[in-house]
Amino acid sequence: MTDTIAEHYANHGIAERILSAVRATLPPGTPLTADLLAPADQLHGRGLDATKELAALLDPRPGEHILDIGSGVGGPARWIASHFSCRITGIGLTGAFCSAAEALNRATGLTDHVTIVHGSATALPFADQTFDRAYSHNVVMNIADKRAFYREARRVLKPGGVLVLLNLIAGSTGTPHYPAPWAASAATSYLATLEETRDDLTSEGFEIVQLMDTTSQTRGARRAHAQRLEAGTAPVLGAHLVMGSRMKELQINVIRSEEEGSIGSMQALVRRPA
Numbered sequence: 001m002t003d004t005i006a007e008h009y010a011n012h013g014i015a016e017r018i019l020s021a022v023r024a025t026l027p028p029g030t031p032l033t034a035d036l037l038a039p040a041d042q043l044h045g046r047g048l049d050a051t052k053e054l055a056a057l058l059d060p061r062p063g064e065h066i067l068d069i070g071s072g073v074g075g076p077a078r079w080i081a082s083h084f085s086c087r088i089t090g091i092g093l094t095g096a097f098c099s100a101a102e103a104l105n106r107a108t109g110l111t112d113h114v115t116i117v118h119g120s121a122t123a124l125p126f127a128d129q130t131f132d133r134a135y136s137h138n139v140v141m142n143i144a145d146k147r148a149f150y151r152e153a154r155r156v157l158k159p160g161g162v163l164v165l166l167n168l169i170a171g172s173t174g175t176p177h178y179p180a181p182w183a184a185s186a187a188t189s190y191l192a193t194l195e196e197t198r199d200d201l202t203s204e205g206f207e208i209v210q211l212m213d214t215t216s217q218t219r220g221a222r223r224a225h226a227q228r229l230e231a232g233t234a235p236v237l238g239a240h241l242v243m244g245s246r247m248k249e250l251q252i253n254v255i256r257s258e259e260e261g262s263i264g265s266m267q268a269l270v271r272r273p274a
């Protein structure tokens with residue numbers, strides 16, 4: 001099943017597409033930064049705005065070592081590492097995303113700050129108590145065994161370390177539309193409700209600092225983006241550079257599902273007890 005999930009995201013020439021599209025918007029010779037790539041390398045709804053919200057919850061400190069679980073093409077890791085002077089290790093299941101992330105790290109001169117590892121969130125290849133903090137953005141919807149995901153996150157966090165989650169969740173009515181950005185069909189989609197998420201996190205030993213349904217806050221931005229996609233006025237830089245032309249259909253399906261109540265969104269800040 002994890003092979004099917006990795007294949008859903010996989011794609012050729014990702015870094016080259018992003019770099020050439022971003023460079024086309026800049027004067028020749030402009031040094032590339034995490035901020036300049038951000039319109040194209042954030043693989044979640046609301047782009048950099050959502051990453052900034054995640055970073056505010058995470059509250060990284062200079063010099064800390066932070067884990068990004070399901071790091072995509074490394075956009076959030078590069079932005080957080082460069083704005084908070086911390087070191088980030090990202091782990092991801094999709095080989096093509098890991099290679100793209102490494103190429104984009106090199107292009108932005110961030111290889112000393114962001115390291116990418118190809119592997120699975122449910123069997124993290126890291127020693128116990130390695131990381132000061134951890135985060136995961138729109139990944140848990142691909143995880144059947146959520147307890148294993150949270151157990152592994154807790155294991156590799158230092159005592160007192162926090163985990164921040166921003167995710168889509170199951171809504172209360174109807175059935176999500178597929179293909180969606182995280183899954184080609186219901187067979188690889190594992191949406192949990194907010195209450196199931198709370199149970200799984202507490203069962204695996206996390207203290208809940210904050211766990212909230214953010215659907216009503218995020219809906220407006222998602223709807224505006226879907227309208228731009230439908231009208232053909234979406235920005236030239238976007239997640240379609242990673243996922244290809246199918247991204248339009250995937251993103252429109254997310255907002256249809258959200259409008260109908262079959263999906264929502266959440267954020268959480270949880271702590272491994274000291």
Ligand SMILES: C[S@@+](CC[C@H](N)C(=O)[O-])C[C@H]1O[C@@H](n2cnc3c(N)ncnc32)[C@H](O)[C@@H]1O
Pocket residue numbers: 002005006009041042043044069070071072073074075076091092093094097119120121122136137138139142143181182
């Ligand atoms: C929607 S993308 C989000 C990427 C990134 N967090 C971001 O916000 O830009 C989901 C990511 O989760 C990764 N993923 C899915 N299942 C995983 C697993 N079992 N272990 C590690 N990564 C996984 C995928 O490869 C993909 O990169």
